[in-house]
Amino acid sequence: MDDITVVSFDVEGTLVTPDFSYxxxxxxxxxxxSERKGIDFEQARKSVEEEYGKVGDQRLEWYEIRYWFDKLDLGIPEPVMEGCQDRVCYYPEVRDVLSSLSGRYRLTVASGSTREFLHHLLRDIEPYFTKVFSSVSDYKWLKTSDFYLKMCQALEVRPEQVVHVGDNWQFDFVAPSEIGIRAFYLDRKGQTNHQNSLVSLTQLEVHLSG
Ligand SMILES: [Mg+2]
Known part of the structure; x- marks a missing residue:
């Protein structure tokens, strides 16, 4: 893979565990x-989850924390997000892999999380990345092949010069592959047996040097 110049990473499920979002x-x-309404936590959780269900993950609002804080009348999200900062957890191999690859490639982020989330999720590893793309915040949509094309244009590289890795088959493997990006599907549970699937990011280094 001699002509690769950019290595792009998904964030949730790839660099960080789902703990913070959860x-x-x-x-x-x-x-x-529950505090605002004066009801107990379980009851509040049920009501909130019902509201989430009514919107669903195919609508942009689903991803926008401000929309939910307004809708549920919760004030502003920043202090709440800050209060969850200690729940951000990187997968064990992440720092070593980023540190090792950052000397040889431009590292970037291609995430479906919003900028508000990325601000917290990437806090300790942001210096490794030359550019951070959020499909929802920057382009108002999910990670489609169009999103990846725009990302390549912004980076001024051809798709063939980019490797992308992520844990969602459609958004991180199918969509970038469609435009010629060298994509890898991260399956941390090791349930797929595909030539472009990885069980950890350490394996990505092996592919890149192969
Ligand atoms: Mg992911």
């Missing part, structure tokens, strides 16, 4: 809702 959506928001 803490926001299923603990902190219901807790705040």
């Amino acid at each position: 803490a926001i959506w299923f603990e902190a928001i219901p807790r705040r809702y």
Whole structure:
């Protein structure tokens, strides 16, 4: 893979565990809702989850924390997100891999998380990345092949010069592959047996030097 210049990473499920998001959506928001409404936590959680269900992950609002804070009348999200900062957890190999690859490639982020989330999720590893792309915040949509094309244009590289890795088959493997990006599917549970699947980011280094 001699002509590769950019290595792009998904964030949630790839660099960071789902813990922070879970803490926001299923603990902190219901807790705040229960306080504001004066109802118990389980009841609040049920109501909040019902509201999430009505919107669904195919609509942009689903991803926008401000939309939910307004809708549920919870005030402003920043202190709540800050309060969950200690729930951000990187997978064990992440720092070593980023540190090793950053000397040889431009490292970038291609995430479906919003900038508000990325601000917290990337806090300790942001210096490794030359550019951070959020499909929802920057382009108002999910990670489609069009999104990856725009990312390549912004980086001034051809798709063939980019490697992308992520844990969602459609958004991180199919979509970037469609435009010629060298994509790898991260399957940390090791349930797929595909030539471009990896069980950890350490394996990515092996592919890149192969
Ligand atoms: Mg992911």
